[in-house]
Amino acid sequence: MKIIVTDREGKVHELKGRDGWRVMEVIRDANLPMTAECGGACACATCHVYVDDAWLPKLPPQEKQEIEMLDFGVAVQENSRLSCQIIVSDEFDGLKVTLAPESL
Amino acid sequence: MSTNAAPAGGQHKTDVVIIGAGPIALFAVFELGLLDLKAHLVDILDRPGGQCAELYPEKPIYDIPGILEVSGQGLTDRLMDQIKPFGPMFHFSQMAEALEKTAEGWRVTTDAGTQIDARVVVIAAGGGSFTPKKPPIPGIEAYENASVFYSVRKMDRFRDKIVVIAGGGDSALDWTLNLQPIAKKLLLVHHRDGFRAAPDSVNKMRALVADGKMEFHIANIKSLVGAGDKLEGLMLNTKERGDYRIDAEMLLPFFGLTMKLGPVANFGIGLNENLIPVDTEKFETDVKSIFAIGDINTYPGKLKLILSGFHEGALMAQQAFRYCRPDEKLRFQYTTSSTSLQKKLGVI
Numbered sequence: 212m213k214i215i216v217t218d219r220e221g222k223v224h225e226l227k228g229r230d231g232w233r234v235m236e237v238i239r240d241a242n243l244p245m246t247a248e249c250g251g252a253c254a255c256a257t258c259h260v261y262v263d264d265a266w267l268p269k270l271p272p273q274e275k276q277e278i279e280m281l282d283f284g285v286a287v288q289e290n291s292r293l294s295c296q297i298i299v300s301d302e303f304d305g306l307k308v309t310l311a312p313e314s315l
Numbered sequence: 316m317s318t319n320a321a322p323a324g325g326q327h328k329t330d331v332v333i334i335g336a337g338p339i340a341l342f343a344v345f346e347l348g349l350l351d352l353k354a355h356l357v358d359i360l361d362r363p364g365g366q367c368a369e370l371y372p373e374k375p376i377y378d379i380p381g382i383l384e385v386s387g388q389g390l391t392d393r394l395m396d397q398i399k400p401f402g403p404m405f406h407f408s409q410m411a412e413a414l415e416k417t418a419e420g421w422r423v424t425t426d427a428g429t430q431i432d433a434r435v436v437v438i439a440a441g442g443g444s445f446t447p448k449k450p451p452i453p454g455i456e457a458y459e460n461a462s463v464f465y466s467v468r469k470m471d472r473f474r475d476k477i478v479v480i481a482g483g484g485d486s487a488l489d490w491t492l493n494l495q496p497i498a499k500k501l502l503l504v505h506h507r508d509g510f511r512a513a514p515d516s517v518n519k520m521r522a523l524v525a526d527g528k529m530e531f532h533i534a535n536i537k538s539l540v541g542a543g544d545k546l547e548g549l550m551l552n553t554k555e556r557g558d559y560r561i562d563a564e565m566l567l568p569f570f571g572l573t574m575k576l577g578p579v580a581n582f583g584i585g586l587n588e589n590l591i592p593v594d595t596e597k598f599e600t601d602v603k604s605i606f607a608i609g610d611i612n613t614y615p616g617k618l619k620l621i622l623s624g625f626h627e628g629a630l631m632a633q634q635a636f637r638y639c640r641p642d643e644k645l646r647f648q649y650t651t652s653s654t655s656l657q658k659k660l661g662v663i
Binding site for chain 1: 366370371374442448449450451455456482483484505506507509510511535554570571573574619
């Protein structure tokens with residue numbers, strides 16, 4: 212199971228997805244730069260990613276908490292998600308995300 | 316709140332100055348207090364609790380020993396009750412800006428001009444100071460403090476200006492309502508037609524839009540237009556309209572807070588990737604009598620857990636005592652059996 216992550220320099224990383232992990236945790240475990248300040252509590256919007264357009268409709272819909280927390284994300288787009296709210300499983304094998312820019 | 320909060324700008328002398336007022340800083344007050352050491356705490360937030368108060372006040376915590384479940388705010392409240400007998404002094408809404416050596420120890424100076432002299436410094440600053448998030452719009456830094464502001468200190472600065480507020484939280488909505496009457500024109504820009512803000516504020520904003528008294532743009536900010544530090548406009552983007560320009564003289568982005576290490580980086584203490592290496596016996600930094608506890612420190616095996624920070628504070632206090640009371644013998648006692656500790660706690 213793989214998660215494909217493009218970093219802010221455009222470099223593509225193929226990360227091993229682990230069932231039940233948050234995508235945020237997979238990214239941080241690979242030491243890619245992601246603040247993820249609150250540690251997965253959906254309370255900070257610093258694990259912000261852009262989801263590949265083809266994958267966007269396949270993900271479970273955002274819960275109200277995530278939609279509202281994205282109000283505190285910077286550079287939010289239509290394909291923005293908080294990666295702590297996406298749980299890795301077989302059906303997301305090959306999921307492609309890009310690290311969103313962070314606060315300066 | 317019955318918290319002892321000092322007005323900004325004073326001069327103080329104490330045993331230990333703690334930078335931060337999160338849960339680890341609060342419990343350190345307890346451990347220091349049992350050893351008769353007095354503490355002053357400095358925090359950028361306007362209340363105690365640190366991340367527990369700012370990031371997840373209502374979220375449950377399940378790994379505090381002996382407590383099945385407690386919220387971030389609940390834990391803060393309980394710690395504040397627990398340290399009440401020791402009368403810590405709080406310096407809120409201030410950032411510890413400078414640290415200097417004195418004849419007797421250290422002097423911490425805050426950005427509000429408060430000076431605190433202490434024998435020992437404890438850095439319990441978590442992930443650093445909470446500071447406003449800055450949207451990564453190319454070139455935005457050139458406009459900061461002239462046309463771009465992350466907080467409103469003087470409303471008058473925005474009088475008769477074309478003001479754009481970006482964001483969808485309470486700060487964005489509150490300042491929209493406060494500045495709309497004095498601005499020449501006010502525009503709110505948010506990426507969606509929904510807000511994480513008090514419904515009453517949202518309704519008032521929508522009424523102003525309906526009356527033609529302000530504009531609301533559901534769009535993203537792509538770039539800034541201007542010369543030097545003078546903003547002239549913003550390029551916005553929507554799926555339907557593509558890129559379009561709006562006039563703007565002032566931009567106020569309100570995207571909440573994030574943690575930055577801040578001036579602690581200039582205190583002359585050894586750092587490792589924005590963390591402070593400490594020993595695991597005293598949790599002392601590479602500078603004698605400066606300690607670091609909680610999320611901001613690092614050592615082999617470190618876990619960023621509240622319970623680890625409590626332990627770190629207890630061991631730190633032992634060594635802090637040796638610095639503050641070099642002529643006294645440290646007596647290790649249990650609160651369960653020591654009448655002197657129980658007197659300090661006010662339980663007998």
